[in-house]
Structures are given as structure tokens and as C-alpha cells.
Amino acid sequence: MQELELIRRILDGQIEFFRFIVERYERPVVRMIRNVTCDSVSCEDIAQDVFLAAYRKLASFDPARSSFSTWLFTITRNKSINAMKKKRPLLLGQLPDKVSRRDPSYEAAANEMFDRLDKKLQALPSKQRRAFILAEFEGLPYEQIAQIEGTKIGTVKSRINRAKENLKSAIKSFEREI
Amino acid sequence: MKSQDIYNAWKENNRQIDIAKDFTDSVMDQIHRHRKYRMISLLDLQRFIEVFFHNPITQAVLLTAGAIAGLARIALVFSMLSAV
Numbered sequence: 001m002q003e004l005e006l007i008r009r010i011l012d013g014q015i016e017f018f019r020f021i022v023e024r025y026e027r028p029v030v031r032m033i034r035n036v037t038c039d040s041v042s043c044e045d046i047a048q049d050v051f052l053a054a055y056r057k058l059a060s061f062d063p064a065r066s067s068f069s070t071w072l073f074t075i076t077r078n079k080s081i082n083a084m085k086k087k088r089p090l091l092l093g094q095l096p097d098k099v100s101r102r103d104p105s106y107e108a109a110a111n112e113m114f115d116r117l118d119k120k121l122q123a124l125p126s127k128q129r130r131a132f133i134l135a136e137f138e139g140l141p142y143e144q145i146a147q148i149e150g151t152k153i154g155t156v157k158s159r160i161n162r163a164k165e166n167l168k169s170a171i172k173s174f175e176r177e178i
Numbered sequence: 179m180k181s182q183d184i185y186n187a188w189k190e191n192n193r194q195i196d197i198a199k200d201f202t203d204s205v206m207d208q209i210h211r212h213r214k215y216r217m218i219s220l221l222d223l224q225r226f227i228e229v230f231f232h233n234p235i236t237q238a239v240l241l242t243a244g245a246i247a248g249l250a251r252i253a254l255v256f257s258m259l260s261a262v
Contacts, residue, residue, distance in 0.1 A: 015209060015210070015213060016206075018205075018209060019202055019206055022202045022205045022206070023202055026197055026202060026205075027195055027197060030195055030197050030201075031192075031193065031195040035192060044197065044198060047201075048201075048204060048208060051205045051208075051209075052205070052212060055209050056212070109184075110184050113181075113188070114184070114187075114191065117185070117188045136189055137192050137193050171181045171184075171185060174181070
């Protein structure tokens with residue numbers, strides 16, 4: 001069923017159709033929250049808040065202004081930022097360990113590099129990090145990222161380029177060490 | 179493994195996500211609860227209005243207030259006319 005038809009039915013009171021929306025977007029929403037907040041423990045709770053807010057504000061969604069995914073990702077972005085504000089800032093040494101999500105077949109050097117890249121990503125300025133995550137992990141086009149971030153496409157491109165340069169410098173310094 | 183391969187593997191790793199199997203059910207439960215709460219609130223408001231306007235004392239107060247406002251307006255009109 002088309003998204004707009006789903007939304008029309010939900011607004012008509014057939015709220016069980018919202019289940020299709022949740023099933024369609026749960027993975028990208030939870031993933032975006034996890035990567036933006038660097039919190040793999042609370043990301044599902046925040047995602048539940050995102051979907052509840054989306055349901056409550058659904059009548060305000062205007063398909064002429066943006067696609068539904070852009071609208072939902074904007075709510076996700078705002079909830080992630082709010083969650084980060086409430087949270088005590090993490091020191092680099094306290095960053096969550098992601099090794100458990102990894103393929104054990106990766107060699108030790110690869111895991112070491114994963115850790116460095118994770119830490120480098122988490123140390124990036126938040127705007128750069130979000131732009132990079134939306135482009136590289138979520139695969140969103142620049143135009144959509146610009147809408148979500150409420151900025152120009154050129155700004156998004158430069159944020160992503162700066163983030164990539166920062167990450168490349170981490171790779172280069174690692175290469176020099178091994 | 180080359181650096182570029184590791185970089186690509188790292189990106190792929192960050193795209194992986196495991197979600198609780200009951201995630202959708204939990205969201206739907208919250209939405210049902212929210213809707214129920216909203217309906218109860220609306221019913222409460224409706225009930226309050228019904229009780230408020232069906233109470234004879236309230237009706238008497240509203241009628242008196244309306245009569246006083248009407249008389250005050252008439253008095254104001256007469257006072258303006260007499261001034262002219």
C-alpha cells in the first residue's frame with residue numbers, strides 16, 4: 001500500500017495501519033539514533049518516542065513540503081539531539097564497545113581500525129557526524145539530508161567531505177603504525 | 179585486508195542493526211494507550227460540560243449574569259442618549 005494511502009487511513013482512525021509504517025522504518029530509525037547518539041542501549045526507547053511523536057503529529061505532515069521519510073527522519077534527528085542533551089557527555093575512553101556486533105573472523109588489525117574509526121566518528125562535530133551518518137550509513141541523497149538538517153546542499157556536502165577527511169586521517173595514521 | 183576494505187567493512191558494520199522482535203508491538207501498544215487516554219480525556223471534558231450546563235444552580239447563575247449584562251447595556255444606551 002502507498003504511504004499516503006496508509007497515512008490517510010490512519011488519520012481516518014484505522015490506527016492499526018500505523019504498524020506498516022513502523023515495520024517499514026524501524027530499522028533506519030533505530031540505526032540512525034544509535035549512530036547519532038552512540039547509545040546502543042537507549043536507541044530503541046528513543047525510537048519508540050519518535051514513532052509515538054510521528055503518530056501524534058501525523059495530521060501536520062504535508063506531502064507537498066517533504067516526503068514522509070524526510071519528515072520522519074527530521075523527528076528522529078530532533079529526538080536524537082534532545083536525548084544527547086539530556087545525557088552526560090561521554091569521554092573518549094568511555095565510548096561504548098561495539099566489538100560484540102562484529103564478525104569474529106575479522107583480524108585483530110581490522111578490529112583495531114574499527115575502534116579507531118568509531119572513536120574518530122564519535123569525536124566529530126555533531127553536524128558533521130549527522131551528515132556523514134545520513135549519507136554513508138543511511139544512503140540518503142544530499143538534498144534529503146539538507147531538508148532534514150534545515151540547511152543548504154552545499155553545506156551538507158562540505159560537512160560530509162570534512163568528516164571523510166577526518167576519518168581518512170585516522171586510516172592514514174593507522175597505516176603508518178602497522 | 180587493505181585499508182579501503184576495512185573502511186568499507188566498518189561502514190557495513192555500522193549499517194547492521196538488531197532490533198527487539200516485539201519492537202513494533204511495543205510501539206503499537208503505546209499508540210493504543212495514548213489514543214485511549216486521549217479519548218478518556220475528551221469524554222471527561224464532554225461529561226464536565228454536560229454536568230456543568232445541566233446543573234440548576236449553574237443555569238441560574240448563567241441566566242442572572244446574562245440578565246445583568248443585558249440590563250447594563252440598556253442602561254449604558256440610555257445614559258448615552260440622555261447625554262446627547
